[in-house]
Amino acid sequence: xxxxxRLDAISTSYGNTRVLNDIDIDVKEGEFFFLxxxxxxxxxxxxxxxxxxxxxxxxxxxxxxxxxTRLPAHQRDINTVFQNYALFPHLNVYDNVAFGLRMKKRSxxxxxxxxxxALRLVSLPDFGKRMPTQMSGGQMQRVALARAxxxxxxxxxxxxPLGALDVKLRKQMQFELKQLQRKLGTTFICVTHDQDExxxxxxxxxxxxxxxxxxxxxxxxxxxxxxxxxxxxxxxxCNFLQAVVNGRVDDKLSLTAEGNPISxxxxxxxxxxxxxxxxxxxxxxxxxxRENRVExxxxxxxxxxxxxxxxxxxxxxxxxxxxxxxxxxxxxxETGQAITLSWHHTxxxxxxxxxxxSQ
Amino acid sequence: xxxxxAAGILQTLHAWGVYAFIYAPILVLIVFSFNQERINAVWSGxxxxxxxxxxxxxxxxxxxxNSVIVGLSSTAIATILGTMAALAMHRYYFxxxxxxxxxxxxxxxxxxxxxxxxxxxxxxxxxxxxxLVSVIIAHVTFNIAFVFVIVQAxxxxxxAHLEHAAAxxxxxxxxxxxxxxxxxxxxxxxxxxxxxxxxxxxxxMIAFFTAGVGGTTLPMQVYSMIKFGVSPEINAISTITILFxxxxxxxxxxxxxxxxxxxxxxx
Ligand SMILES: Nc1ncnc2c1ncn2[C@@H]1O[C@H](COP(=O)(O)OP(=O)(O)O)[C@@H](O)[C@H]1O
Ligand SMILES: [Mg+2]
Numbered sequence: 013x014x015x016x017x018r019l020d021a022i023s024t025s026y027g028n029t030r031v032l033n034d035i036d037i038d039v040k041e042g043e044f045f046f047l048x049x050x051x052x053x054x055x056x057x058x059x060x061x062x063x064x065x066x067x068x069x070x071x072x073x074x075x076x077x078x079x080x081t082r083l084p085a086h087q088r089d090i091n092t093v094f095q096n097y098a099l100f101p102h103l104n105v106y107d108n109v110a111f112g113l114r115m116k117k118r119s120x121x122x123x124x125x126x127x128x129x130a131l132r133l134v135s136l137p138d139f140g141k142r143m144p145t146q147m148s149g150g151q152m153q154r155v156a157l158a159r160a161x162x163x164x165x166x167x168x169x170x171x172x173p174l175g176a177l178d179v180k181l182r183k184q185m186q187f188e189l190k191q192l193q194r195k196l197g198t199t200f201i202c203v204t205h206d207q208d209e210x211x212x213x214x215x216x217x218x219x220x221x222x223x224x225x226x227x228x229x230x231x232x233x234x235x236x237x238x239x240x241x242x243x244x245x246x247x248x249x250c251n252f253l254q255a256v257v258n259g260r261v262d263d264k265l266s267l268t269a270e271g272n273p274i275s276x277x278x279x280x281x282x283x284x285x286x287x288x289x290x291x292x293x294x295x296x297x298x299x300x301x302r303e304n305r306v307e308x309x310x311x312x313x314x315x316x317x318x319x320x321x322x323x324x325x326x327x328x329x330x331x332x333x334x335x336x337x338x339x340x341x342x343x344x345x346e347t348g349q350a351i352t353l354s355w356h357h358t359x360x361x362x363x364x365x366x367x368x369x370s371q
Numbered sequence: 372x373x374x375x376x377a378a379g380i381l382q383t384l385h386a387w388g389v390y391a392f393i394y395a396p397i398l399v400l401i402v403f404s405f406n407q408e409r410i411n412a413v414w415s416g417x418x419x420x421x422x423x424x425x426x427x428x429x430x431x432x433x434x435x436x437n438s439v440i441v442g443l444s445s446t447a448i449a450t451i452l453g454t455m456a457a458l459a460m461h462r463y464y465f466x467x468x469x470x471x472x473x474x475x476x477x478x479x480x481x482x483x484x485x486x487x488x489x490x491x492x493x494x495x496x497x498x499x500x501x502x503l504v505s506v507i508i509a510h511v512t513f514n515i516a517f518v519f520v521i522v523q524a525x526x527x528x529x530x531a532h533l534e535h536a537a538a539x540x541x542x543x544x545x546x547x548x549x550x551x552x553x554x555x556x557x558x559x560x561x562x563x564x565x566x567x568x569x570x571x572x573x574x575x576m577i578a579f580f581t582a583g584v585g586g587t588t589l590p591m592q593v594y595s596m597i598k599f600g601v602s603p604e605i606n607a608i609s610t611i612t613i614l615f616x617x618x619x620x621x622x623x624x625x626x627x628x629x630x631x632x633x634x635x636x637x638x
Contacts, residue, residue: 063539064538064539065535065538065539084538085535085538085539086538086539086540086541086542086543086544086546087541090539091539091540092536092539094532094535094536095532096530096532098530098532098533098535098536099536100533100536100537100551101533101555102554102555111537111540111542111550112540112541115537115540115541115542115543115546115550116541159540160540163540163541
């Protein structure tokens with residue numbers, strides 16, 4: 013796929029506060045790209061720079077090979093679905109959707125057919141006469157979407173598009189958003205703090221923290237081979253143990269964590285000294301059958317419907333959780349019982365020592 | 372089934388009492404404007420004579436015309452300037468903005484007599500001949516403040532994302548203003564204008580100090596007529612003024628919750 017939108021060393025500040033720090037991205041044509049990060053990490057600011065509502069202090073924005081860093085918003089072939097929808101309250105749905113085309117002085121017949129097509133695409137064909145105030149959150153969301161895609165932008169930006177919807181509706185809109193993106197083939201750049209949404213929809217995800225990118229990769233890579241403690245912790249649940257690297261034996265890395273010998277798949281460059289190892293709860297077995305073993309005693313068993321979570325404490329007091337599907341409830345341990353937690357060496361995630369524990 | 376109790380009845384009486392206290396004098400005035408008798412003491416029968424007499428009183432008619440001219444022109448100028456000021460305050464950051472913001476409210480809270488005297492002093496200082504123009508300028512100065520306050524309140528309630536969304540959709544800065552900002556603030560601008568006109572129409576103090584020959588407005592004319600006692604003509608013109616003002620205020624209130632804004636700022 014061809015590169016469409018490129019950010020080159022973007023940095024920006026509000027007053028004395030650095031909000032974006034040396035951001036590089038390369039978004040491909042037709043990609044569903046996600047910016048994922050906690051609230052306040054700079055996602056909206058980055059979108060504003062892409063849409064042209066704000067200009068960065070440093071760096072360059074390239075769209076299709078053209079430098080658009082200083083181009084004002086109204087001259088960019090980019091449209092945004094705003095976090096709070098920002099529908100024009102004095103215009104009905106039809107006029108809201110027609111707004112962009114009217115500003116570009118298109119003919120009314122052309123506008124009519126395009127607006128109707130866009131409203132059909134978001135499944136609101138007969139809503140043209142409604143006012144935004146007479147609609148539910150989910151419907152306003154669709155109008156905002158229609159208002160943006162009707163302009164056939166090169167890139168569609170979405171700022172937490174599903175953030176304000178309830179869980180059921182969110183799931184449904186996720187599905188519809190993906191369908192829409194496939195049908196249009198437009199490049200979507202979507203901002204969210206919901207890792208679930210990013211992993212479900214995103215072709216690639218850039219994980220952001222404090223105005224920097226921690227890692228840019230597809231969902232599998234981010235989940236299974238996170239590059240940092242932050243990424244590992246932000247995407248899904250994970251158990252962490254302090255460890256020391258002993259050395260490399262063939263294709264395995266040998267470590268020690270809380271006195272237990274631990275092995276991991278050796279990364280390309282062998283780390284040394286202190287590090288953190290992570291193990292996802294669903295990778296841990298309670299039958300002691302796998303090569304990495306840690307003794308612990310059961311603290312609590314939590315039932316959450318589709319699975320059980322067993323929380324156990326090691327002799328040094330570290331809490332580890334382990335997740336089992338709700339298919340063999342008879343095999344559940346009891347509180348206080350001594351158990352052996354074990355996992356495969358391929359499931360040990362080796363992370364650099366955490367220098368900024370505060371997150 | 373309705374149940375009455377002492378507290379409920381007292382409350383109702385109290386409410387009516389307050390209304391009576393406020394409106395009884397006005398009601399009496401309105402009633403006597405239809406009285407045949409010249410003296411405002413006894414009722415001797417219904418007539419519309421006093422209203423007809425108003426029309427033939429040329430001094431009074433001149434003053435009504437003056438009031439209309441002053442009201443319309445000061446309202447038009449103040450509405451444009453006040454709206455522009457509110458937009459600038461909303462959109463831009465500049466040095467001294469906080470101070471300017473505070474100073475713009477001043478004409479609302481300053482005692483009228485102080486405004487009037489200072490305007491007169493200023494006119495004398497710059498040697499402006501007093502007349503209708505000087506009254507118009509004086510009215511513009513305080514009307515700007517009222518329009519500004521109302522439009523600013525409206526703008527404060529506007530979602531900043533609306534203007535961003537418009538720009539994002541390809542609207543030039545002028546188009547953003549024309550198609551998003553202006554429609555949004557329009558009710559505020561209109562109610563600001565109505566309020567400005569009402570205040571201008573009612574003003575006696577400032578006009579009294581700043582009007583010269585040929586600048587007599589309706590309240591000034593009424594004042595000079597009163598020197599010879601309260602005649603039924605005055606009752607009649609007052610009744611018309613009251614109804615007219617109430618109509619404008621009602622219209623303004625409908626357009627915007629202005630009383631809230633003005634009250635919080637006035638205290
Ligand atoms: N206009 C502004 N002025 C000053 N600071 C701001 C402004 N907008 C955002 N910030 C700050 O910049 C940081 C990033 O904000 P934002 O991009 O909105 O984050 P996100 O969308 O990821 O929640 C936050 O710490 C926020 O408080
Ligand atoms: Mg945000």
